[in-house]
Amino acid sequence: MGRVARDVSHALRENMVVIPYAQSEGEPNQRENMTSFLKSIDILWADLYPSSTYALNLRDELGLTCPAILFAGGAMPKGAEAMLFPWQPLLRPYDGILFSCKADQDIWRQLTEWSKLKEWVIPLSIDEQIFYPRIVDEQMDIRNKFGIPVHSPLLIFVGRLNIQKNVHALLNILSSVSEEIPNVHLCIIGEEDDIVLGEFKVRNTNYKEWLQQKADELGLTQRVRFVGPRRHSKQTQPAKEASLRQGYV
Structure with missing residues (x-):
């Protein structure tokens, strides 16, 4: 999880x-x-x-x-x-x-x-050490870092890059939105994992690569940013205590 x-x-x-x-x-x-x-x-x-x-x-x-x-x-x-x-x-x-x-x-x-x-x-x-309102200067720095125009409307996805999350449908939505708002951008935050979608017998192999290809096919390559996971520089808890998926309280 x-x-x-x-x-x-x-x-x-x-x-x-x-x-x-x-x-x-x-x-x-x-x-x-x-x-x-x-x-x-x-x-x-x-x-x-x-x-x-x-x-x-x-x-x-x-x-x-x-x-x-x-x-x-x-x-x-x-x-x-x-x-x-x-x-x-x-x-x-x-x-x-x-x-x-x-x-x-x-x-x-x-x-x-x-x-x-x-x-x-x-x-x-x-985690409020990661997700909190930024001042304007910080926002501009982040946009500049990832090549997002200053005044472009920005959509954000935060989560695992997994077919379970239906991120590919989000690209279709972005394509439709861009017809009305030509300068809209999408920032995809998260890392790819290997968790299968067992109910449909689908693996998550190369999902990010497929998303990038789909963005290219839709003409959205310049509007989509894959920025990877965003973690706080300080570890707030020991790694061995981080998982509840395989444990109990």
Whole structure:
């Protein structure tokens, strides 16, 4: 989950102690280590992907009472299949599910006839050391650095360069917008990853290269800037604590 996991983890630390658990399935002493971990925490934080199954199964098998908060993340548009099918017997009325937007909650309510899980909608957190209003001089410096004309309207995409994000559709939108606003530019911020779109059996191989080719075919090469990931120069938290995708709280 990359950036999202780091920012959510950082936000959680404002009000609680976060203890990551990142041991891979099948490693020596997995059951012993997970049992010790589950007995030491007050709340189990898990995502809706299959990697969370082991912890939920073990919680049930050991009869532990720590509630689970399930982070919907990007699983709702994909049907939350891991949760709705294998997990139903493992969930309890005092567990909860956290959505990052109302749209995801609406999907959940369409997928389920009834649910006793507690529900929360909390927008994704951001790192204010990176994302904050710039003064005019800083804005001009950034535009100059990436060759963006000073007075051109600027559209910005921030996220993983992955076919899951449908960035190619954004290029089609830019093409249409440019017919009305000829000097519009698009800045694409983020790094390419290798996460597949399993539901459609699509890999993310060479996605950035394909986007660049598509921009060229649409005559948008001079209007699109791929600036890569933007990270703060200071590491706000240890790397080993950054991932919630393979761990729990």
